[in-house]
Amino acid sequence: MDQLIAQIEEARVRLRAAFSAAAGKQDVQQGIQKSLQDLADLQGQIELAGVMNAAANVSALTSILDKAIAVVRYDISGFLVEDLKALRQRVSGVSVPAGEVVPPQPFPDTNPPAAGGTLPAPGGNGPVAAPVIVTTPGVGTPQPANPDRPVISLSPSGLRRVNGPVVIALQLALIRNGQAIEPDGDFGGITAGAVQRWQAANALVQTNAVTESEWVKLTGCPVPSLFDLCLGVTSDFEGTKFDRVVGNFDDQGLTFGLIGFTLVNGELKALLTRIEALKPGSVAIAFGALYPELMTVLDLPGAQKQQWANTVSFGPNRMEVAEPWKKAFLRIGSFPHARRAQMERARSVYWEKALGDLDRFVPMGKPRTDLDAAFWYDTSVQNSLSANETQLLSTAGATSLTGPALRERFSQVIANGSLGRWQDDVLKRKRTFVGGTGTVHGSAYDLAAWGFADRSVSAADLAAPSSIIDLVSSGTSGWNEGTLGPDAEASEGPAVEGSSPAPVLVGNSAHAGWALYPKFVSFVDGLGLRSITADELLFLGAQNESGSCHGLNTYPPEELWPNIAPTAAIVDKLRNDLAQPVHLLSIYRSLAYNSCIQGSAAHSQHMQYRAIDFVMDGGNPISWSTKLKTYRASGMFRGGIGVYRGFVHVDTRGSDADWTG
Known part of the structure; x- marks a missing residue:
């Protein structure tokens, strides 16, 4: 299984290089993007089923590579085609003659589109909606490259405090090391105090920050990956955390979870399907008597989903969700395996899309920084790009602009392409990534406290999986999933x-x-x-x-x-x-x-x-x-x-x- 996962990762590297080489050829880039998504889906199958389906996994990867070879073509990059063929030969054991393309074979639709999937009855095994993202295995914890660089820190007074999964991981590590604090994901004074007590107890300088070396010592895990840091900022902008649900304020039905999985576009159904696959019966446990109605709503046409959502939404702009629905979503969002499912999908779907957009609009050869990655990740979550926006962004990327100036140009294009009532919000949000500071939803941000410094990032940084998902999803739950009774x-x-x-x-x-x-x-x-x-x-x-x-x-x-x-x-x-x-x-x-x-x-x-x-x-x-x-x-x-x-x-x-x- 490890060998096949490594081959999938190699295929990703080759296809991302091909994506850059295909600049200006939208049909080719779309085909490559589809192959990248197929690879992510296949990895999820492998992680769930292990080696039991080894032959089927090899066949599926071979089919994906055949499609990719046909898409890339020699006129895009001959050496990349040869690299893909060589990889295919190692996977399948069958060579492909030079200049010949194997006809693509049908790829089994083991992961149906989110809108068409189904949740099983309580206790059943459900279809896989997203791959499992697992931290890279290895012996020991690698030492950080920049031991004194802060990972996250307490924001100065008046600025938005750091929130999200990275803080939860920190808090859970502090709990395991003798600091009894609530793992609420908020890096405020209580968490800073716990950090300082731990630092003092370990003969370290007491500060309001956690350095890379301190992170490794405290958690026993590698420092948060670039994906982890980007997820922290965007999830805070979304404002729904792991367990919050909001009503039909934006005509998307209900919006739930870490990066705002919505009812109308099928993302909520895909997420719940994945949660059910990780722990069968948990959706029914969380929703109780509401479960049958939930199952019906998830399969309604879009317009009917909105109509239903209006019946459970209330308050200014229909932001609030009525009980008992609000409590049911709160409950399922508190389950540790639901945290894992949300982080998986946040990476397998939206991070992959962000990497594709980064390759498309910031061509190879231009400097790329952590703020560039954060910008495109936030865009992949918040915005759907039209053909006109895509053309304008490609034009901007082809200019001599780089860094903050290029991100400012991108911000203008994306904001102008948004609906009128959201343009100001989108512009402010995107501009926060231009120089690392800004105001979003009335809160002032300085992303330096969140771990960003507009520093260069490598291909390895962009490819790195989450290093905190295991810690976050092993955390405690505010809901009792055990048996309360005689012991x-x-x-x-x-x-x-x-x-x-x-x-x-x-x-x-x-x-x-x-x-x-x-x-x-x-x-x-x-x-x-x-x-x-x-x-x-x-x-x-x-x-x-x-x-x-x-x-x-x-x-x-x-x-x-x-x-x-x-x-x-x-x-x-x-x-x-x-x-x-x-x-x-x-x-x-x-x-x-x-x-x-x-x-x-x-x-x-x-x-x-x-x-x-x-x-x-x-x-x-x-x-x-x-x-x-x-x-x-x-x-x-x-x-x-x-x-x-x-x-x-x-x-x-x-x-x-x-x-x-």
């Missing part, structure tokens, strides 16, 4: 209740004799916790000190240490928010110790070093657990909350569970 941990009340809390040690630690103690202290210090100490997290439990379970517990194995970070962060935040001391009763348990404790869960989260049982000096278990549930509802963590007569259990298992012991 195996619920029987532990008598075993823990009445235990002595972890002592507050002064001076030499009782744990100093443990060989890994200095390393554990360094690990906890690196989390930037404000109150909880390393010694508290090493408390072995009161029953380990005497009685039948004496001496059975051990210190947590090093490979489990990262598990306690998000749980400790939650309890640390609780301690600071409620301004009450917290006493830890039970944290890590070895298998022998857990088995000895009467009533303990056989697979207790304590054995994975993910759980903390605690008491507080003020309040009661109900008030403590209520606060924890607000944290969980905001997306800070997913896990269990157990309420007992004298203490509370909290863990970060990754799925939600509530119980009373």
Whole structure:
């Protein structure tokens, strides 16, 4: 499978070069653009089905290359045709004689157009609407080329704060490293404070920015790709985030999600189809009793879609969506796999289109910068270019203009081609990419804080996949997708209740004799916790000190240490928010110790070093657990909350569970 994916990427490189060579030949460029889209669709098939359909995948790629060879032709670029033929031979094992073009074979329409696809019944397997975009595999995380360059930063006062998927990825990484914050995608003061605490804990200079080297250290992932940065700006301009839906303000029916997937043009249906394919039944779960009506609406003709949308839209300019539809879209947008689906489509459809437009209108040989890429990505999402606009843009690109001057010319052309009521909005939006500053929807932007510097970009930068999609789509959800009810941990009340809390040690630690103690202290210090100490997290439990379970517990194995970070962060935040001391009763348990404790869960989260049982000096278990549930509802963590007569259990298992012991 990896070899075939590499061959697909090689085909993309060859076809993009051919696209540039075919400047002025619109029919050829359109054919190449179709081949690029077919490649993106095929990659999605391969990522989903793996090697099970290897023969069909090879046949499909061979067919795409046959079509591409016929489109490019020798009069466009003989050497590119030969390159494509050589690639085809490696794929299929069948050579193509020089000067001969293999007749194109029908390409199976495994991905029907969005407007004609179908969503399956709950629990069924749906058609694939978009390919999976996966971060490039490799051993270890590559070190950044510019370690001191800021990735993103806190915007100066009065300017729009950085928002979007890159910030969510940062926030989720901070949570995993001991900072309990809400992953709301907004780089404001709270997130900046968490960054500074993490920087201080790791002996780094405290700033309001995250550099490339800090990003790699904090997330364990490569720095955000150019696509990731462009997506951040355009998604903020669109204003719908991952989970917001707006009404029929622009005659597009409903508009939902990260870059505004609309009902009328079929994009909403394509997105929901992909979400369903990733997790069958999730669309029905999110929409509940509305599901049958939704299925009917998605297949209506355009005019009827608008009529229906008007019935659920209200307020000034029909921007708002009535309940319970608004809540249903909010729910599905909060699912982590729905985030993945949105980022996939944002790249496979709109980024590919943007790259084609960049090749078409900024010919090879002219300088290309991150702002050029951002300009054309925003255009691919916001604007449909007419034949007249395309001609005017091509003419502008053929002039000697470059950089900001060329982007200004492009901005004028695209704005003038828009509907009258949107021309001012389009012009302001596009001009923000001219020099990196501007005002959009009343908010002032400086794209330097968003990671843009009008710096040159390479072909590798343009081809790089998302480096944050796995992190963003592994995040927590504000909606409970787990089972709330009795839990195996619920029987532990008598075993823990009445235990002595972890002592507050002064001076030499009782744990100093443990060989890994200095390393554990360094690990906890690196989390930037404000109150909880390393010694508290090493408390072995009161029953380990005497009685039948004496001496059975051990210190947590090093490979489990990262598990306690998000749980400790939650309890640390609780301690600071409620301004009450917290006493830890039970944290890590070895298998022998857990088995000895009467009533303990056989697979207790304590054995994975993910759980903390605690008491507080003020309040009661109900008030403590209520606060924890607000944290969980905001997306800070997913896990269990157990309420007992004298203490509370909290863990970060990754799925939600509530119980009373």
